[in-house]
Amino acid sequence: MTQSLEQLRGEVDALNRQILELLSRRGEVVARIGQLKSEEGQRHYDPSREDQQLRELVALNPGPFSDATVKAIFKEIFKASLNLEEVNDKQVLLVSRSKQPEDTVLDIGKLRIGGKAPPLMIAGPCSIESEEQMMVTAAFLAEQGVSILRGGAFKPRTSPYGFQGLGPEGLRIGKQAARAGGQLFVTEIMDTRDIEIMSEYADILQVGARNMQNFALLREVGRSRLPVLLKRGLAATVEEWLYAAEYILSEGNASVILCERGIRTFEKWTRNTLDLSAVVLAKQETHLPVIVDVTHAAGRRDLLLPLARAALAAGADGIHVEVHPNPATALSDNEQQLDFAGYREFAAGLQPFLEAATRYRQS
Numbered sequence: 162m163t164q165s166l167e168q169l170r171g172e173v174d175a176l177n178r179q180i181l182e183l184l185s186r187r188g189e190v191v192a193r194i195g196q197l198k199s200e201e202g203q204r205h206y207d208p209s210r211e212d213q214q215l216r217e218l219v220a221l222n223p224g225p226f227s228d229a230t231v232k233a234i235f236k237e238i239f240k241a242s243l244n245l246e247e248v249n250d251k252q253v254l255l256v257s258r259s260k261q262p263e264d265t266v267l268d269i270g271k272l273r274i275g276g277k278a279p280p281l282m283i284a285g286p287c288s289i290e291s292e293e294q295m296m297v298t299a300a301f302l303a304e305q306g307v308s309i310l311r312g313g314a315f316k317p318r319t320s321p322y323g324f325q326g327l328g329p330e331g332l333r334i335g336k337q338a339a340r341a342g343g344q345l346f347v348t349e350i351m352d353t354r355d356i357e358i359m360s361e362y363a364d365i366l367q368v369g370a371r372n373m374q375n376f377a378l379l380r381e382v383g384r385s386r387l388p389v390l391l392k393r394g395l396a397a398t399v400e401e402w403l404y405a406a407e408y409i410l411s412e413g414n415a416s417v418i419l420c421e422r423g424i425r426t427f428e429k430w431t432r433n434t435l436d437l438s439a440v441v442l443a444k445q446e447t448h449l450p451v452i453v454d455v456t457h458a459a460g461r462r463d464l465l466l467p468l469a470r471a472a473l474a475a476g477a478d479g480i481h482v483e484v485h486p487n488p489a490t491a492l493s494d495n496e497q498q499l500d501f502a503g504y505r506e507f508a509a510g511l512q513p514f515l516e517a518a519t520r521y522r523q524s
């Protein structure tokens with residue numbers, strides 16, 4: 162007796178439903194495997210386990226599909242399962258958008274960072290060198306509408322013989338200057354032992370690029386309640402950067418600002434390569450504010466303005482730039498800091514872009 166096309170299709174539909182049900186059940190089991198692996202810090206991809214399954218399936222293959230076809234179908238299933246394991250992994254991250262769809266907006270003093278807030282400027286010298294230098298800079302930047310004053314009191318220098326910063330005295334000067342300019346003060350923390358003194362002076366703690374994977378430091382600033390500006394490491398992937406932020410959030414501090422500052426590449430005409438796709442990715446994948454440090458990204462003054470414009474167009478929540486009253490005499494980074502006239506020109510050139518970015522964010 163020949164079966165009608167309709168009957169056969171009915172049989173196929175019923176089999177499809179069974180296959181789908183089995184696939185879904187398999188997916189649930191795999192998700193549990195994924196969770197176990199995440200907890201144990203194991204890699205999800207396991208080629209030898211895939212190989213073992215393929216060999217067993219080929220041995221059991223009753224036909225009519227060829228061994229190659231069975232292998233190809235199951236390889237697709239492994240791929241989809243792996244995705245499932247990794248998606249579930251990402252979803253548990255506190256930094257991720259899937260965990261918190263809405264933007265994190267930080268309220269620090271009178272200032273708002275992130276979300277629809279206008280992009281802000283962070284500026285100041287690389288190192289705090291003297292009271293006069295900081296007071297003059299803070300006054301100038303206040304007049305320019307800069308709301309966050311930066312300056313390093315503890316400096317991570319390549320050479321141990323380079324200027325290491327004024328330490329606690331630098332912190333005192335930085336805070337005093339920022340208060341005089343009505344600004345917030347951001348400065349770099351390098352050592353977990355400095356957390357107490359830092360908390361006394363800083364409004365925002367910066368974790369520098371070289372310390373991005375200093376996990377003890379990340380945990381320490383995570384236990385503090387101060388906002389943290391987390392720079393991306395010199396050679397860190399976006400994933401490593403976001404995991405670094407996760408360390409801070411996992412200790413209970415959700416006030417994290419990510420800062421892209423260029424990465425090391427083979428390019429020699431710039432100090433680092435500004436990775437704008439990382440800015441876009443960080444904005445898409447996380448709910449945290451993202452700012453761009455154009456000074457370190459470029460390492461040359463002539464690129465600062467176009468890179469800052471591009472950063473705003475890419476969705477950055479702020480721009481970080483180094484400004485010194487007399488860069489030629491600066492104790493660090495004197496090649497790349499702007500003097501006041503340079504900053505004036507930079508700010509004027511950026512203004513229309515800041516306004517456009519503000520309108521766009523509020524639309």
Ligand SMILES: O=C(O)C(=O)C[C@]1(C(=O)O)C=C[C@@H](O)C=C1
Binds near residue numbers: 214
């Ligand atoms: O058994 C595992 O370790 C799994 O992660 C599950 C599974 C699978 O789908 O069978 C998924 C990905 C791995 O590459 C290997 C196997």
